[in-house]
Amino acid sequence: MSETTFMGVERDKIDWKPTIDYTKCDYCMECVKFCPHKVFEVRETEDIKLIIRNANNCVVFCRACSKICGPDALSFPDKNATTQRIREIRKEMESNG
Amino acid sequence: MVENYAILPCNGLDKCAGVISREIAIKLCENPKNEIICPVYYRVAEAKYNKIAGKHPLLVIDGCQTRCASKLSAEKNLKISRQVTITEEAKKHKIELGSNLRLLENENALIEIIQNGLNNTEVKVTQSSVETSFLVKFEYETYQNGKFIFRVPKNQEVWFNENDCWVYVIGNRARIGVTDFVQQNLSDILYFTPPEIGAEIDQFGEVGEIESSKSVFELISPVSGKVISINETIVQQPELINENPYESGWIAELELTDFESDKELLIGFDKYFEIVKNKVKDVNG
Numbered sequence: 521m522s523e524t525t526f527m528g529v530e531r532d533k534i535d536w537k538p539t540i541d542y543t544k545c546d547y548c549m550e551c552v553k554f555c556p557h558k559v560f561e562v563r564e565t566e567d568i569k570l571i572i573r574n575a576n577n578c579v580v581f582c583r584a585c586s587k588i589c590g591p592d593a594l595s596f597p598d599k600n601a602t603t604q605r606i607r608e609i610r611k612e613m614e615s616n617g
Numbered sequence: 618m619v620e621n622y623a624i625l626p627c628n629g630l631d632k633c634a635g636v637i638s639r640e641i642a643i644k645l646c647e648n649p650k651n652e653i654i655c656p657v658y659y660r661v662a663e664a665k666y667n668k669i670a671g672k673h674p675l676l677v678i679d680g681c682q683t684r685c686a687s688k689l690s691a692e693k694n695l696k697i698s699r700q701v702t703i704t705e706e707a708k709k710h711k712i713e714l715g716s717n718l719r720l721l722e723n724e725n726a727l728i729e730i731i732q733n734g735l736n737n738t739e740v741k742v743t744q745s746s747v748e749t750s751f752l753v754k755f756e757y758e759t760y761q762n763g764k765f766i767f768r769v770p771k772n773q774e775v776w777f778n779e780n781d782c783w784v785y786v787i788g789n790r791a792r793i794g795v796t797d798f799v800q801q802n803l804s805d806i807l808y809f810t811p812p813e814i815g816a817e818i819d820q821f822g823e824v825g826e827i828e829s830s831k832s833v834f835e836l837i838s839p840v841s842g843k844v845i846s847i848n849e850t851i852v853q854q855p856e857l858i859n860e861n862p863y864e865s866g867w868i869a870e871l872e873l874t875d876f877e878s879d880k881e882l883l884i885g886f887d888k889y890f891e892i893v894k895n896k897v898k899d900v901n902g
C-alpha cells in the first residue's frame with residue numbers, strides 16, 4: 521500500500537498517524553496484528569518495543585487501530601484541523617497553477 | 618426502556634470498566650423481565666444461555682475497546698441488538714475512571730448515566746427516525762479480480778471519499794454507505810453500530826462502525842450534516858451490507874450542512890473506480 525497522494529495532496533504533507541502513549545501502552549501488539557499497512561514496527565530487543573515506522577502508510581482519517589487498543593494508548597490528530605489543512609494545501613496548489 | 622432483553626456484560630474483573638459493566642447488568646436485571654448472561658458460565662452452559670438469547674433481543678455491555686463480550690457473542694453466533702462500551706461512554710461524558718476496582722463516586726455517576734441513557738434512547742430513536750424515500754436506482758460498473766467482484770455505482774448523484782464511503786445526494790438530503798471494497802475486505806459483517814440520530818457530523822467525521830471477525834471499520838462520512846435516520850434493518854441483519862452495500866445495506870441518512878464545500882473533497886465515479894482497482898491490486902498482490 522503506497523498511496524502517494526490523498527485527495528490530490530501529497531501524502532507527505534498530511535500529518536495523519538497514530539501517536540503511541542507509552543505510559544499506557546502495554547505492548548500487547550494487537551495494533552500491529554490489526555493494521556495491514558505496516559505503519560507500526562516492533563523492536564523486540566529495545567526498551568521502546570513499538571514505534572511508528574511508516575507514518576505515510578497510515579490511511580488518512582482511519583483510526584481503526586485505536587479501537588482495538590485495550591489501554592487506549594493510540595491517539596490521532598484532530599480530523600477537522602486535518603481537513604482544513606488539506607483544503608488549504610489544495611488552494612495553494614490551485615493558485616500556483 | 619431496557620425490558621425483555623438478554624444482557625451480556627463483559628464482567629472483566631481486572632479493570633474498573635469491566636466491573637462497571639457487571640454493575641450495570643445487575644441493575645438492569647432488577648427488572649425481572651430482563652435476563653443476565655454470565656460470560657464465564659456461558660463457556661460451559663451453552664444451551665442455557667443460547668435459549669435465553671434466542672428468546673430476547675441482546676444487549677451487550679463491553680468494558681473496554683477489546684470488546685470481549687461482543688466477541689463472545691460473535692463466537693456464539695448471537696445477534697447484537699444494542700451495545701455499549703464503558704470506556705467510550707466515560708470519555709463521552711468526561712468522567713475519569715479510577716484504576717481501583719472498587720466503584721467510587723465517579724464510577725457510580727457513570728453507571729447512572731449509562732443506565733438512564735439505555736433506558737431512554739430506544740424510544741428516541743424510533744420517534745425521530747425519519748427515513749427519506751430514496752427511490753434510488755443504482756447503475757453499476759463492475760470490476761473483477763480473481764473471485765472478487767466489485768461494483769461501483771456510476772450515477773451522477775453518487776460521490777465517494779477515498780476512505781471507501783459513498784454518498785447519494787438529493788437536494789439537501791443524502792444517503793451514505795460503504796462501497797463493495799469495504800464489504801469484501803471485511804468479509805462477513807457481524808455488527809453495525811449506528812450513529813446517533815440527531816448527531817451533527819463533520820465531513821470525514823465518524824458515522825458509525827461495522828465489524829467482522831476480521832476487522833473493524835469506522836465509517837468516515839463523505840459529507841457534513843445531521844443524522845436524520847439510520848438503516849434499522851441492518852442493526853438486526855448486518856449481513857445485508859455484504860449482500861449489497863449500496864441498496865439494502867445503506868447506513869444512514871443526513872440532512873446536509875454544506876454540500877457545495879464538501880464536494881470539493883469528494884470524487885466521482887471515474888476517479889473512485891480507478892482508485893478501487895489499484896487498491897484491489899494492492900490487496901490481492
Ligand code: SF4
Nearest residue numbers: 545546548549551589
Ligand atoms: S494495541 Fe495499544 S497497548 Fe497494544 S501494543 Fe498497540 S498501542 Fe500498545
Ligand code: SF4
Nearest residue numbers: 555559578579582585
Ligand atoms: S489508523 Fe488505520 S491505517 Fe493507520 S495505523 Fe491504525 S489501522 Fe493502520
